[in-house]
Amino acid sequence: MEIPKEKLLEMYRNLVRARILSEKLYEVFTTEGSMMQGLHRGLGEEAIPVAVCANLKKGDYYKPSGVRMHPYLFLREGFTMRDSIASECGRDLEKVGGHQTYVSPELGIIGKSGVLGEDAPMYVGAALSAMVRKSDQITIYTCGDGTANRAPLHESMVVAAAWKLPIIFMIENNQYGMGTSVKKSYAIEDLSDRAKAYGFPGQSVDGNDVMALYEVIKEYTERTRSGGGPGLIVAETYRVEGHMVSDTQLYRPKGESAEWWKKEPLARYQKSLMDMGIITDKDVTEAEKEARAEADKAGEDALAIPFLEYEDYIKSALDVL
Amino acid sequence: MEIPKEKLLEMYRNLVRARILSEKLYEVFTTEGSMMQGLHRGLGEEAIPVAVCANLKKGDYYKPSGVRMHPYLFLREGFTMRDSIASECGRDLEKVGGHQTYVSPELGIIGKSGVLGEDAPMYVGAALSAMVRKSDQITIYTCGDGTANRAPLHESMVVAAAWKLPIIFMIENNQYGMGTSVKKSYAIEDLSDRAKAYGFPGQSVDGNDVMALYEVIKEYTERTRSGGGPGLIVAETYRVEGHMVSDTQLYRPKGESAEWWKKEPLARYQKSLMDMGIITDKDVTEAEKEARAEADKAGEDALAIPFLEYEDYIKSALDVL
Amino acid sequence: MAEETRLFTYIDAINSAYREEMQRDERVIMFGEDVISMQGSARETTGIFEQFGPDRIKDTPIVEEAIVGMAMGAGMTGLRPIGFLMFASLMMCAFDQVWLKLGCNRQEWGYRGPLPVVLHCMVIGGTGIGMDHAVSPEALLVHCPGLKIVMPSTAYDAKGLMKTAIRDDEPVVYFSHRGLYFGEKEAIPSEEYLIPFGKADVKREGKDITIVSYSAMVRKVLAAAEELGKEGINAEVVDLRSLVPMDIDTVVKSVKKTGRLLIVHEAMKRGGVAGEIVFRFMEAAPDAVKTMKSPIKRLAAKNVALIRSRKMEPLLIPQIQDIVETVKGMV
Amino acid sequence: MAEETRLFTYIDAINSAYREEMQRDERVIMFGEDVISMQGSARETTGIFEQFGPDRIKDTPIVEEAIVGMAMGAGMTGLRPIGFLMFASLMMCAFDQVWLKLGCNRQEWGYRGPLPVVLHCMVIGGTGIGMDHAVSPEALLVHCPGLKIVMPSTAYDAKGLMKTAIRDDEPVVYFSHRGLYFGEKEAIPSEEYLIPFGKADVKREGKDITIVSYSAMVRKVLAAAEELGKEGINAEVVDLRSLVPMDIDTVVKSVKKTGRLLIVHEAMKRGGVAGEIVFRFMEAAPDAVKTMKSPIKRLAAKNVALIRSRKMEPLLIPQIQDIVETVKGMV
Ligand SMILES: Cc1ncc(C[n+]2csc(CCOP(=O)(O)OP(=O)(O)O)c2C)c(N)n1
Ligand SMILES: Cc1ncc(C[n+]2csc(CCOP(=O)(O)OP(=O)(O)O)c2C)c(N)n1
Ligand SMILES: [Mg+2]
Numbered sequence A, B: 001m002e003i004p005k006e007k008l009l010e011m012y013r014n015l016v017r018a019r020i021l022s023e024k025l026y027e028v029f030t031t032e033g034s035m036m037q038g039l040h041r042g043l044g045e046e047a048i049p050v051a052v053c054a055n056l057k058k059g060d061y062y063k064p065s066g067v068r069m070h071p072y073l074f075l076r077e078g079f080t081m082r083d084s085i086a087s088e089c090g091r092d093l094e095k096v097g098g099h100q101t102y103v104s105p106e107l108g109i110i111g112k113s114g115v116l117g118e119d120a121p122m123y124v125g126a127a128l129s130a131m132v133r134k135s136d137q138i139t140i141y142t143c144g145d146g147t148a149n150r151a152p153l154h155e156s157m158v159v160a161a162a163w164k165l166p167i168i169f170m171i172e173n174n175q176y177g178m179g180t181s182v183k184k185s186y187a188i189e190d191l192s193d194r195a196k197a198y199g200f201p202g203q204s205v206d207g208n209d210v211m212a213l214y215e216v217i218k219e220y221t222e223r224t225r226s227g228g229g230p231g232l233i234v235a236e237t238y239r240v241e242g243h244m245v246s247d248t249q250l251y252r253p254k255g256e257s258a259e260w261w262k263k264e265p266l267a268r269y270q271k272s273l274m275d276m277g278i279i280t281d282k283d284v285t286e287a288e289k290e291a292r293a294e295a296d297k298a299g300e301d302a303l304a305i306p307f308l309e310y311e312d313y314i315k316s317a318l319d320v321l
Numbered sequence C, D: 001m002a003e004e005t006r007l008f009t010y011i012d013a014i015n016s017a018y019r020e021e022m023q024r025d026e027r028v029i030m031f032g033e034d035v036i037s038m039q040g041s042a043r044e045t046t047g048i049f050e051q052f053g054p055d056r057i058k059d060t061p062i063v064e065e066a067i068v069g070m071a072m073g074a075g076m077t078g079l080r081p082i083g084f085l086m087f088a089s090l091m092m093c094a095f096d097q098v099w100l101k102l103g104c105n106r107q108e109w110g111y112r113g114p115l116p117v118v119l120h121c122m123v124i125g126g127t128g129i130g131m132d133h134a135v136s137p138e139a140l141l142v143h144c145p146g147l148k149i150v151m152p153s154t155a156y157d158a159k160g161l162m163k164t165a166i167r168d169d170e171p172v173v174y175f176s177h178r179g180l181y182f183g184e185k186e187a188i189p190s191e192e193y194l195i196p197f198g199k200a201d202v203k204r205e206g207k208d209i210t211i212v213s214y215s216a217m218v219r220k221v222l223a224a225a226e227e228l229g230k231e232g233i234n235a236e237v238v239d240l241r242s243l244v245p246m247d248i249d250t251v252v253k254s255v256k257k258t259g260r261l262l263i264v265h266e267a268m269k270r271g272g273v274a275g276e277i278v279f280r281f282m283e284a285a286p287d288a289v290k291t292m293k294s295p296i297k298r299l300a301a302k303n304v305a306l307i308r309s310r311k312m313e314p315l316l317i318p319q320i321q322d323i324v325e326t327v328k329g330m331v
């Protein structure tokens, strides 16, 4: 498949923006008074949302992987980096009419569950809804390798398969669920074998390779959108940092992370595009500069957003007594 | 594989006994004052517990399929037909030190859940326990095709696979879960494909063919007992009656049940054994006569068992307040 | 049948609410296990498939978590789903979905949009089927921030409350009771009517004691009240109808008149809804307790699991005679 | 460290109970998510793997239902498992396993054998992590027939109650509170000790009001009592320690002395444990309410979901100042 040049460039700019958001999040986290609720970031895993968003249409439902990938939703139409930072810091987020977590059905996101994986059936419900409403919206639900073992993922795949719903499940296999290696939590090598249990297509792909990802996602979304039913894509990547800041990472073989970092998506993609003659050093510098400016402004704007007032929350939460 | 003659005869007698229990249960159900809690019987599905029990050792844990196969536990050492009937009628069952449901860890049964499938993790726990205790006990957990779609089955298979536990999962595929055909609840043809998701062996077998069942179960139990980890066996059979007595069965194509009844296990097995020269008409008559006598006595004995007294229950249930 | 005579059983009434609302609003859909193939647990969904077709009603595989979660997802994306769970106990398999997702997440996320989901579950205590099927879990849900809880005791209420539930923009858990399904038929208005949540109904007037109850227990309380009436004890029976929101004012008004309060529920005593009712009562009328003619009491299932036994299970749940005796001990 | 000085944080105390009991009885095993790789949610299991090896402690995949169910199965077949759930909220994903299987089935089946299972879960309200993580679900379990519920507030209690839990032949749910984990160190006896369930502990004596609480709220109540003391109001603080069984006698005794009762818990008010406490109190001392100096009150989280916000969440849970003001309103 030949990926159009504009797509390649769009994804490049987005990957740079995503990476710079990863960095910004750390900055914000360490900023006194930001009130950010922990830091679980997706450094090195940014290629996945970039490639997904490049394949989505307006109105499609998309949930990035559970713990760490939510902020990259800013890549979708209707959202901004500022929203992402504000959301992580519990600021008043007008997108949801109040505060906090990205929820905006019109913009294609219906929430995320802190209890991992419990949001999968909701997204299946969105897919069902699109089918009943005879809309051509598709749904992409992503979770981590650890979460993929959970009960609701299974029931979700069971119904999606039985009803041939327009949903694609993605597993972001970053090799760890907190401190537990996939090697310990799975007896299969290729996580996309899970699809065989349900009777829909499944495929693993290098999750640090933007173009490979784009192509697989394109194939799957096209099939699903034209009534081909569910699919499962496993994106192989790596969590280069600890699960969260305080993680001592003793469970991890020395050097493993450094080895993987050599395969991180941005440098690789940049090099490919340069080799293909699509970007130059100057483009790189410019993209970074722009993204940096965007992120700085977003950080400032986000932290300037007030917190929801206590009374407003109580009132809006409709205390029924 | 050559099945020893004694095994063949043992299974024959057990299949006759199981069939006659099926009939007896209906009698008891329609007996005034028996207080039987509904009738969901396993008529025509008796080959499965017969072939399983022929492969179990004392101390192995075994749970027959959820709704309808529990009474056939009498085929195991330590249990009797009387226990089965008493259990279905809520009579005082000394096996559990009180009443009701078969539970007797020493005899290899640790209970069953009315909420279907929720007992699977318990049986995985029994398998774990055997492994930790360095015992060679294996566990066989069976559920129906409908139940096999449920969440706890999935999580059970996930851990069993990850830890290579000595457990065999069996799906008794009788083609329906209440009124819902497997064709509607699965997008796969062969339910044993589920095993591929976990990385252990899986196989489907004619669940109305005693000898075929015996051989597959033997292969699987031997592998599991010698440290080979979990397996999945799907026994293809058919629920020839309604889900329960009041079931109008409108969901079922006319004639489907009659067609399957031609394949019911007892007549087939009887014919095979006769063709093989292992039994004669006389053996058949005798086996039936004996089993009938056993069942009649069991019915009488069971209904003569008193109900637990209210105070005893309250006391024994340890009302902590 | 029901249509002609305008006499409805409880289950006819629910079925008729389903149909009227599905007719009225095509966004209303329903799904659950065997809702087509077996018309639900006990014919709740008779005729729906024939009338509304496969887009509006669906049989699911046996996947309780998915049923509840899908209802939430469909409810956020333009539909008004009714998720059907055969038994209320099956909610236990989908508890995170019911409690944290449907109940809490909307508030936790700050999402202000509609979440028009009805979960309909059947309670079935008293038939000997055991705790695994027969648990009445309302106390667990009353403790959840964002769920409305409805438990009707008559055909009339069942219909009016179901219609309100389907039109509500917030999640509602609707518990029907199997013990009421095929009871005596009631005349029901042929004109459309709705019953608002949070309005208790005085099902019987009296002056000697207030008995507060809901769902199938109301029938037993009314029978007990009849018996007590013969002995000159006049009980007022307050049917809460919805537990969230809870109409405590009607309870206070009644107790101020009678001076006595007994709360009766089918669910287990320890940790049951009686505790919430009594605290709400004391908060609404802090001084009333001082002048009451007898201590407030509760009557509920014993603090043990319902046993799977047709003989034993009914003994664990309050019966008419238990109510009669408890009241006699109070007046 | 802890070993030398005999000064223990709450989490040291739990860890030391684990070790002593695993040392004492080789049937005690434990498993849960990341109990080896990350030493639990917050170092609960430090050193266990090193001391007892891979047969006795296991990291599971992320499978909460399986963790609880396996504990039950292992408990019925000769072991004494501790199932570890990172957050109490994760119990919601395994609710049928906890409530109907572990809690009810033994009674429902009539099984009389031992079921020595401990579920250890962490409660973490007040840090801004939101309802999905921070829910304190004890009220749901108090309504379950066959579970014992333990919620210690000090390192001393945490150790003694954990040891009792591990030796109990019935299922125990043990809630530790993250807010206490790394608090001030306490001196703990170097000799072995156990604390029985069902014995409340008067953590502070007083004569003006009885404040009943448990878990982390006890610390806040004690701080409030100190403040009130400065203003001449002398509060008696009763720490229930276990909710099932519940020691209502100590509460009655205290209230008979003080004439006032305030119940404080971190979980949401509606349907919370305060309702059960007050009903137990009225059942145990039916006449006491008549002579009390002020109406019984409860202070608990607002009837909304805990929001995922470091700024807002703490405001939804009772704080020291709320307790002080409520008490002032009562005396
Ligand atoms: C149901 C549930 N179990 C456990 C946790 C605690 N927890 C938070 S993140 C995490 C690891 C998730 O791993 P994975 O799904 O692979 O996502 P990743 O962190 O690698 O992106 C765990 C166990 C949780 N939040 N929800
Ligand atoms: C979790 C759960 N969901 C639904 C039910 C109601 N129910 C009882 S039997 C049954 C069908 C089970 O089908 P299957 O597993 O194929 O077993 P079979 O009846 O065919 O032996 C259902 C849905 C239940 N008991 N538990
Ligand atoms: Mg991961």
Ligand SMILES: [Mg+2]
Pocket: B144, B145, B146, B172, B173, B174, B175, B176, B177, B178, B239
């Ligand atoms: Mg079946």
